[in-house]
Amino acid sequence: MKIKVAITGGAGFIGSNLTSALLSRGYAVEILDNFYTGSKKNLDSFKNESGLTITEHDIRTPLDIRADIIVNLACPASPPHYQKDPIYTWETSVYGISNLLKTALKNRSKLLHASTSEVYGDPLEHPQKESYWGNVNPIGIRSCYDEGKRAAETIITDYKRVHNINASIFRIFNTYGPLMQPDDGRVVSNFSLQNLAKKPYTIYGKGDQTRSFCYVDDLVKGIILMMEYEKPIDTPVNLGNPHEFTIKQLAEVIDKETGYVNSINYQPLPSDDPLKRKPDISMAQKILGWNPEVPLQEGILPTLAYFKNFI
Numbered sequence: 001m002k003i004k005v006a007i008t009g010g011a012g013f014i015g016s017n018l019t020s021a022l023l024s025r026g027y028a029v030e031i032l033d034n035f036y037t038g039s040k041k042n043l044d045s046f047k048n049e050s051g052l053t054i055t056e057h058d059i060r061t062p063l064d065i066r067a068d069i070i071v072n073l074a075c076p077a078s079p080p081h082y083q084k085d086p087i088y089t090w091e092t093s094v095y096g097i098s099n100l101l102k103t104a105l106k107n108r109s110k111l112l113h114a115s116t117s118e119v120y121g122d123p124l125e126h127p128q129k130e131s132y133w134g135n136v137n138p139i140g141i142r143s144c145y146d147e148g149k150r151a152a153e154t155i156i157t158d159y160k161r162v163h164n165i166n167a168s169i170f171r172i173f174n175t176y177g178p179l180m181q182p183d184d185g186r187v188v189s190n191f192s193l194q195n196l197a198k199k200p201y202t203i204y205g206k207g208d209q210t211r212s213f214c215y216v217d218d219l220v221k222g223i224i225l226m227m228e229y230e231k232p233i234d235t236p237v238n239l240g241n242p243h244e245f246t247i248k249q250l251a252e253v254i255d256k257e258t259g260y261v262n263s264i265n266y267q268p269l270p271s272d273d274p275l276k277r278k279p280d281i282s283m284a285q286k287i288l289g290w291n292p293e294v295p296l297q298e299g300i301l302p303t304l305a306y307f308k309n310f311i
Contacts, residue, residue, distance in 0.1 A: 009114075023049050072096070076088075101156065113169045171236050218294050
């Protein structure tokens with residue numbers, strides 16, 4: 001009997017990469033997605049696999065998932081997408097996880113929840129450890145996402161205390177790779193498309209703000225390690241690549257790989273945009289034995305090859 005994994009948001013960038021990896025490992029997978037930001041095209045390479053079912057559903061409404069493991073990836077995750085309808089974003093994070101916890105408790109499913117490095121806000125601690133409480137503006141333009149994810153972590157932790165549910169939280173740092181949406185507004189997709197189209201990079205601020213870029217295959221391996229870890233993990237776990245780059249350095253890496261040195265269009269820094277972002281991954285190393293292996297210079301190559309399809 002195959003182990004069944006239900007992935008909410010399974011048609012999204014990370015969800016579709018995770019689905020592909022799980023199917024190749026012999027899992028049965030049910031994707032639940034309302035296709036708000038997920039794409040049916042992301043499923044084309046494996047949509048006819050015998051171990052896959054696809055259910056269209058919005059997790060803001062109650063549902064009954066019968067699966068051994070539930071992985072919750074459902075929520076718009078890039079600023080243009082989550083700011084487009086901030087109330088929808090917050091409800092997906094908070095009402096959605098509440099519904100998933102109820103069905104996980106009822107059916108005794110293991111639950112993994114995708115949180116985000118955005119719970120740290122514009123951090124005053126660097127690098128960010130899981131024990132850091134963050135520096136988040138609760139009424140800013142990013143708050144629907146930041147605070148929605150923080151509230152989701154709260155209710156998961158309370159379900160663990162009250163009901164002893166088998167649930168774990170992982171916090172995703174900047175992730176990139178094939179199957180990203182070209183319009184998601186994230187810096188890797190923006191810069192890749194701008195360089196390939198020979199249009200100037202849009203850099204907000206001076207470009208000295210930092211991010212730590214994790215290739216999607218590394219992230220997927222970390223999620224699977226958490227899935228296969230037998231016990232609930234009491235603390236959220238950072239999953240990200242600790243190698244830190246300025247935004248300008250990312251542009252230079254892309255320039256080098258394409259052979260085209262692009263010009264830059266500087267724009268004002270958006271409100272509440274974090275100035276630094278770097279995970280402390282000692283928890284993931286200790287508990288899961290996980291380390292990201294793909295350097296940015298290597299992972300950007302298949303990413304650029306993927307984005308060439310949109311030029």
